[in-house]
Structure formats: C-alpha cells, structure tokens
Amino acid sequence: MSPRARWAGVLSLLVIVLISYVDRVNVSVLITDEAFTDHFGITGDRVAQGALSTVFLVGYGLAAFFLTPLYETRLGVRRGLFVSVALWSVMTLLSPYALGALTLTVLRALLGGAEGPLFSLKTMYVREHFAPHEAGRPNAVSSMGVSLGTAAGLPLITYLVYHFDWHTSFLALAALNAVIGLPLIALFVRGRGVAAAHRPGFGATLKGALAMPRLAPVLLIEIATLAYLWGSSAWLPSFLLQERHFSLGAMGLVSSLPFLMSLVSGFLGGLLLDRLPVRLLALPFVVGSAGTAVCVLVVAAAHSDVVVATGLVLAGGFWGLQGPAIPTLVQHCAPARLVGSAYGVVNGVGNLVSAFMPTLMGVAIAASGGHGFGTGFALLAGAQAITLVCGARLLLRPVRSAPESSVDGSRGERGQGIPVRS
Numbered sequence: 001m002s003p004r005a006r007w008a009g010v011l012s013l014l015v016i017v018l019i020s021y022v023d024r025v026n027v028s029v030l031i032t033d034e035a036f037t038d039h040f041g042i043t044g045d046r047v048a049q050g051a052l053s054t055v056f057l058v059g060y061g062l063a064a065f066f067l068t069p070l071y072e073t074r075l076g077v078r079r080g081l082f083v084s085v086a087l088w089s090v091m092t093l094l095s096p097y098a099l100g101a102l103t104l105t106v107l108r109a110l111l112g113g114a115e116g117p118l119f120s121l122k123t124m125y126v127r128e129h130f131a132p133h134e135a136g137r138p139n140a141v142s143s144m145g146v147s148l149g150t151a152a153g154l155p156l157i158t159y160l161v162y163h164f165d166w167h168t169s170f171l172a173l174a175a176l177n178a179v180i181g182l183p184l185i186a187l188f189v190r191g192r193g194v195a196a197a198h199r200p201g202f203g204a205t206l207k208g209a210l211a212m213p214r215l216a217p218v219l220l221i222e223i224a225t226l227a228y229l230w231g232s233s234a235w236l237p238s239f240l241l242q243e244r245h246f247s248l249g250a251m252g253l254v255s256s257l258p259f260l261m262s263l264v265s266g267f268l269g270g271l272l273l274d275r276l277p278v279r280l281l282a283l284p285f286v287v288g289s290a291g292t293a294v295c296v297l298v299v300a301a302a303h304s305d306v307v308v309a310t311g312l313v314l315a316g317g318f319w320g321l322q323g324p325a326i327p328t329l330v331q332h333c334a335p336a337r338l339v340g341s342a343y344g345v346v347n348g349v350g351n352l353v354s355a356f357m358p359t360l361m362g363v364a365i366a367a368s369g370g371h372g373f374g375t376g377f378a379l380l381a382g383a384q385a386i387t388l389v390c391g392a393r394l395l396l397r398p399v400r401s402a403p404e405s406s407v408d409g410s411r412g413e414r415g416q417g418i419p420v421r422s
Contacts, residue, residue: 001190006129012184013122013142016085019176020115021149022156023092026169027052027108028234029157032241036166040101048101050362052108053234057355059109061348063116068344071117077125077191080117085185087114089177096167116351120344123327127339128191133274135331140270140324147263147320150233154259155252158237162248208338210345214397217390218329221285222350224390225322227357227383228292231376232258234358235365236312239373244305254309258316265320273328281329284321285391291318293384300377322387329394357383 030036031052037043042052071080091111098104126138160169212218236255240246246254269284276283295315302308327343334342361376368375 008188010138012188014145017145018149022153025153046362046366050358053358054355056108056112057351059112060116061352063113065348068117068120069341080121081185085181093174096170119347123343136270136273139327147259151256151259154255158252212334212342220390222346223353224383224386226350226354231357243373258312261317262320265317266323269321270324282391282394284325288318288321289384289387293381296381300374
C-alpha cells in the first residue's frame with residue numbers, strides 16, 4: 001500500500017473516532033436539559049444521570065474485551081469497522097424513541113457494545129500498515145478524534161439541544177454515522193487481514209492477548225486515563241452551568257478548550273514517541289499525569305472563573321500527552337497477529353472499570369448536596385496518581401518489543417527491543 005493510501009486510512013479513522021466521541025458526549029449535555037431529564041424521570045437524580053454514561057461504557061468494555069478477538073480472527077479491520085458503524089447509526093436513531101429510562105439505558109448499553117471494538121480495530125490498522133518505530137504519529141493522528149470529537153461535540157450538541165430539541169441531537173448523530181462514517185470505511189480503510197489457515201481460534205487469541213508483557217501496569221494506566229476522560233466529559237457541562245453559572249456560550253467554549261489543548265499535546269506526544277528510545281516510552285505518563293492531577297486540584301479549589309478555565313485547559317494539555325503512548329506500548333509489546341486483541345483486553349477492561357467514574361462522581365456530588373463538584377474532581381486527580389505510579393514502574397522495569405515487529409509480519413530486529421528485567 002502506498003504511503004498516501006495508508007495515511008488516507010489513518011485520516012478516515014480520525015473522522016470515525018471523532019464521530020464516536022460526539023456520540024459519547026451527547027448525554028453529558030442532555031442531562032443539563034430539563035425537557036430531556038423530565039421526559040425520562042431523572043431530573044435532579046445525579047446518580048441516574050451519571051449511570052447513563054456508565055451503562056454505555058460497560059457495554060463498550062464488554063464488547064472490546066469479548067468481541068475484539070472475534071473481529072480480529074473473522075472480520076478484520078475493514079469489515080469490523082463497517083459492522084460497528086452501521087450498528088452505531090441504528091442504535092442512535094432508535095434512542096429518541098425510547099419509551100422510558102429503562103429502554104434508553106438498554107439502548108445506551110447496546111450503543112456502547114457496538115462501539116467497543118473501535119480502538120482495537122484502529123490499533124490493528126496501524127500495526128498492519130506501519131512499522132513499530134513509526135507508529136507514534138499514526139496513533140497520535142487517529143487518536144486526535146478523541147479530542148476533536150469531544151471539543152466539537154460539546155458545543156455542537158449544546159446548539160442542537162437548546163436551539164432545536166433533544167430529539168434532534170440523536171437524529172443528527174445517526175445521520176453522521178451513516179452518511180460520513182460508512183462511506184469513509186468503504187473508500188479508504190483497507191485491512192491486510194490474516195489468511196484463514198493462519199487464524200488462531202478465539203480462545204487462543206484471547207489467551208495470547210492476556211499474556212502480553214507488562215499487561216498489569218498498562219491496564220491500570222488505561223483505566224486511570226479513561227476514568228479522567230469519562231468523568232470530566234460527563235460532568236463538565238453541569239459543573240460549568242450549574243456550579244460556576246457560566247452562560248451557554250461560555251460553557252460550550254470552556255468545555256471545548258481542554259480537549260482542543262489535548263489535541264495539540266496528543267499530536268506532540270506522538271511526535272515525541274517516535275523520537276524517544278523505547279525504554280522511555282512511558283515518560284509521557286509520568287509528566288502528563290502529574291501535571292493533570294495538579295491542575296485538576298487547582299480547579300477544584302479555585303474561586304475565580306479565569307483560574308477554573310485556565311486550570312481545565314492546562315489539565316487537558318497534560319492529559320493529552322498520555323494518549324498516543326498507550327497503543328504504542330501495546331504495539332511494541334504484543335505480537336503483530338494479536339495486537340488488536342491485546343489492545344481489546346486493555347481497552348475493554350479499562351472501559352469496564354472506568355465506566356463507574358461518572359456514577360461515582362455523581363454519588364460524590366449528590367453527597368455534597370448536588371453541587372459539591374470539588375469532591376468529584378478530587379476523584380479525577382486520584383486516578384491520575386495511579387497513572388503516575390504505573391508510569392514510573394514502566395520506566396524502571398521496561399520490556400522488550402514483541403519479535404513480530406515489522407509491518408510485513410517478519411521478525412523484527414532485536415536491537416529495537418527494550419531490555420528485560422527479570
């Protein structure tokens with residue numbers, strides 16, 4: 001495949017990730033709209049509001065863990081993405097017609113399940129078309145959809161909900177999935193696939209993924225990183241509107257800025273990863289988590305709106321540094337034929353555990369009378385402390401790259417590996 005063709009696939013994945021993250025922040029804005037919360041009977045119920053995000057992420061995590069090996073062994077990148085995005089469109093289209101909170105909750109869980117294999121498929125694409133020493137940039141570029149989708153989604157959904165109605169936001173997202181996502185996959189995403197005779201079975205694939213070196217610290221970092229993302233994106237609009245009393249316009253802007261900053265820092269992190277020796281690939285976790293935790297604690301204690309906005313933007317910047325390092329580490333540690341499933345394990349368990357952060361923050365906020373967001377933000381800082389500890393451990397005890405490190409499936413050079421400590 002030519003460089004232009006493989007980068008066209010990366011850019012298409014960026015857009016697909018972007019759309020998926022607009023999907024995910026939809027409910028974060030909807031819970032600030034009384035018409036929506038009255039319709040489903042959850043007005044004033046912080047725990048139920050947080051649970052709408054949690055059930056999505058539980059479905060996402062289960063699918064990432066259990067469906068990814070099936071996608072990797074049977075469907076491959078291209079067909080797997082096509083099935084997933086088609087299902088997103090259907091679930092989003094049905095959501096505004098849910099008969100009650102229970103039906104909406106089920107649809108949110110199913111939507112999460114449909115989106116579950118996305119990042120594993122994205123990681124598979126990069127591993128199939130890029131050598132490990134050049135994976136930082138495509139990982140960073142395709143992951144920019146996380147920040148772009150969150151940054152664009154919050155003001156976009158706010159505009160749709162408050163200028164039209166909450167039904168419109170669901171219908172617009174269904175159209176985005178069907179009209180933009182599916183054609184991009186059909187035109188630009190090409191998977192190399194694995195010949196049927198060489199495909200391992202589901203059980204062997206999952207077992208091999210679970211045997212990835214240094215799985216535990218990488219997994220804890222994924223949990224903590226996602227906990228920050230889901231907790232902050234779920235409650236930031238409510239915090240700015242109801243705690244800080246920002247206007248709708250100011251809320252949309254300030255909600256977007258941290259994720260725009262993470263977009264820039266994530267891209268810089270990808271460039272840095274391609275220049276760091278492999279034994280220092282965990283360095284962005286140490287620097288990024290320490291900076292994020294400090295900034296979040298400043299936001300929790302601040303009285304000035306300017307300090308709050310500045311702290312949120314800087315926290316987004318430090319958090320964004322960490323994003324590209326996670327798939328890059330998995331691509332170095334896991335064998336090429338199992339990289340999608342290995343990342344499925346990391347991403348699936350990470351989402352399953354971090355799924356409870358929005359609900360935990362809802363419980364903490366409710367315990368403080370419904371407006372004590374400071375306690376919720378302290379939970380975010382605690383998650384980043386976990387990343388700091390695990391990142392330091394990976395720096396002190398690095399691992400060797402998997403032998404199947406080249407794009408064409410041949411064994412990589414031993415000199416590219418990271419020395420093992422027993």
